[in-house]
Amino acid sequence: MSFTTTRGKGKYSAAQAVVAGIADNGGLFVPDDFSAISESEINDMCDMDYIDREAFVMHRFFGDFDYKFLKQACRYRCMRFHNGDPAPVVALCEDEFVVELVNGPSCSMHDVALTVFPFIAAESLRLLGMPIDFAALSLSDGYSAASLAACLEEYGLNSVSIYPESDSNDILSMQTTGRECSAAFCAGGFISAPFAERKIYEKVKKKAERILLADSCNIAYIGAQIPVFFSVYCDLLSGGVIKNGEQINIAVADDSTGSLVALLYAKRMGLPVKKIIVASGERKFLYDFLSKGDAAAPADKVSSSTTILENACAATLERLFYEMNGRNCEKTCAFAQEYERTGRFHTDGIKFLAKEFYASYATGDDAYDYCEDYYDDFGYLFDLASAAGVKVATDYFDDTGDITPVVYVSAASPYKTPAAVFYALTGMTAKRTDDAVTRLYDESGIPVPEKIEALPLKKVPKNPPSVDSVEEAAALILKILTE
Numbered sequence: 001m002s003f004t005t006t007r008g009k010g011k012y013s014a015a016q017a018v019v020a021g022i023a024d025n026g027g028l029f030v031p032d033d034f035s036a037i038s039e040s041e042i043n044d045m046c047d048m049d050y051i052d053r054e055a056f057v058m059h060r061f062f063g064d065f066d067y068k069f070l071k072q073a074c075r076y077r078c079m080r081f082h083n084g085d086p087a088p089v090v091a092l093c094e095d096e097f098v099v100e101l102v103n104g105p106s107c108s109m110h111d112v113a114l115t116v117f118p119f120i121a122a123e124s125l126r127l128l129g130m131p132i133d134f135a136a137l138s139l140s141d142g143y144s145a146a147s148l149a150a151c152l153e154e155y156g157l158n159s160v161s162i163y164p165e166s167d168s169n170d171i172l173s174m175q176t177t178g179r180e181c182s183a184a185f186c187a188g189g190f191i192s193a194p195f196a197e198r199k200i201y202e203k204v205k206k207k208a209e210r211i212l213l214a215d216s217c218n219i220a221y222i223g224a225q226i227p228v229f230f231s232v233y234c235d236l237l238s239g240g241v242i243k244n245g246e247q248i249n250i251a252v253a254d255d256s257t258g259s260l261v262a263l264l265y266a267k268r269m270g271l272p273v274k275k276i277i278v279a280s281g282e283r284k285f286l287y288d289f290l291s292k293g294d295a296a297a298p299a300d301k302v303s304s305s306t307t308i309l310e311n312a313c314a315a316t317l318e319r320l321f322y323e324m325n326g327r328n329c330e331k332t333c334a335f336a337q338e339y340e341r342t343g344r345f346h347t348d349g350i351k352f353l354a355k356e357f358y359a360s361y362a363t364g365d366d367a368y369d370y371c372e373d374y375y376d377d378f379g380y381l382f383d384l385a386s387a388a389g390v391k392v393a394t395d396y397f398d399d400t401g402d403i404t405p406v407v408y409v410s411a412a413s414p415y416k417t418p419a420a421v422f423y424a425l426t427g428m429t430a431k432r433t434d435d436a437v438t439r440l441y442d443e444s445g446i447p448v449p450e451k452i453e454a455l456p457l458k459k460v461p462k463n464p465p466s467v468d469s470v471e472e473a474a475a476l477i478l479k480i481l482t483e
């Protein structure tokens with residue numbers, strides 16, 4: 001499988017796409033076509049473990065990487081997850097399931113992509129004849145920053161993250177600061193401007209060739225998530241929940257923006273998904289886009305317990321816009337220009353969106369209610385963003401009467417936001433992080449992940465410094481990398 005870009009023609013190898021991160025024309029890399037996985041191959045995958053499934057699917061997506069290399073990379077990365085499985089499936093009832101992506105180094109779904117990223121990045125550099133030492137950059141949200149720090153520190157790789165200052169808490173700060181080989185810095189509200197993250201990366205890349213983008217803009221991040229959903233399908237097929245070829249629904253929250261593209265690509269590769277159910281938070285950014293075809297850049301420093309700042313959605317929007325307009329790069333360029341100029345855009349591709357997606361939104365109170373309800377009914381404890389996904393899936397069932405089995409994506413451990421989840425269960429507040437963790441465990445009996453238990457929970461983490469412009473952010477990143 002070769003790659004092209006959303007804003008222009010040309011063919012690129014997987015290695016070229018991974019190392020570049022963003023194309024010279026400002027576009028994002030996308031598959032030139034999709035290598036289909038047949039029903040018989042899906043049936044064969046049921047007899048494989050996760051490592052073999054992942055290597056098989058990734059080899060179809062990243063065809064110029066050697067299969068043996070991919071399998072070895074998948075084996076090493078699986079060792080960093082609890083019980084060696086990055087994506088276990090939990091049955092809630094006969095037609096509701098959860099895929100847990102929370103058992104990695106930072107206890108969030110970003111670990112699925114970022115534990116394998118160092119291997120993909122190093123191999124890409126090697127294939128291009130470049131030295132394999134590199135630094136990684138994340139220009140997204142606090143969860144991505146924490147994951148990048150946790151996933152790269154074992155390999156002695158430096159990483160820098162810029163994320164909105166409203167998108168932080170004590171747990172994230174502890175996971176992203178004070179590490180020997182990584183640093184995270186909060187950004188001011190400017191980061192919410194359209195394509196601000198790409199402008200930062202372009203400035204940095206000009207002076208630091210081997211700094212690689214490690215967020216959902218990079219096609220490596222997308223490709224690493226696709227095997228998750230094939231594995232989930234195989235688990236349901238092996239368990240007799242479905243027959244081969246029967247469809248499933250998958251529900252994600254809007255802080256899982258990379259997953260939307262990964263799911264769409266998985267469908268293109270043959271995964272029988274009926275509907276991708278998407279939960280927006282109170283800002284309704286993806287809801288407005290997926291249901292109405294409208295999008296507007298968010299107000300600065302808006303905070304919500306169920307969402308992140310939507311600057312991270314720009315990559316998702318551009319790739320979706322490219323697909324819904326027949327992979328027309330001229331229309332995608334026009335979309336990008338309008339969004340950057342005005343902070344808004346509208347698309348007429350509603351039929352495409354309605355076919356692939358169901359979108360609604362959840363308030364903070366909705367997330368609290370569904371978090372509590374599913375713990376009471378099933379003994380399963382969601383984080384609030386994932387609980388929002390459950391709420392919107394319920395909206396979908398009520399609106400359509402669809403009884404297709406649904407898989408909820410559990411995006412983060414509830415212990416990443418212990419005070420909020422404790423409040424959801426009890427209506428009581430816990431002011432200190434260590435107290436919130438202890439009280440949430442006492443209330444729920446759900447074990448505290450080792451990676452969170454090992455944090456200095458009684459200490460108040462220092463707030464990272466703030467940068468207030470694209471230029472200041474780029475200069476700070478370069479300073480860190482050259483010290």
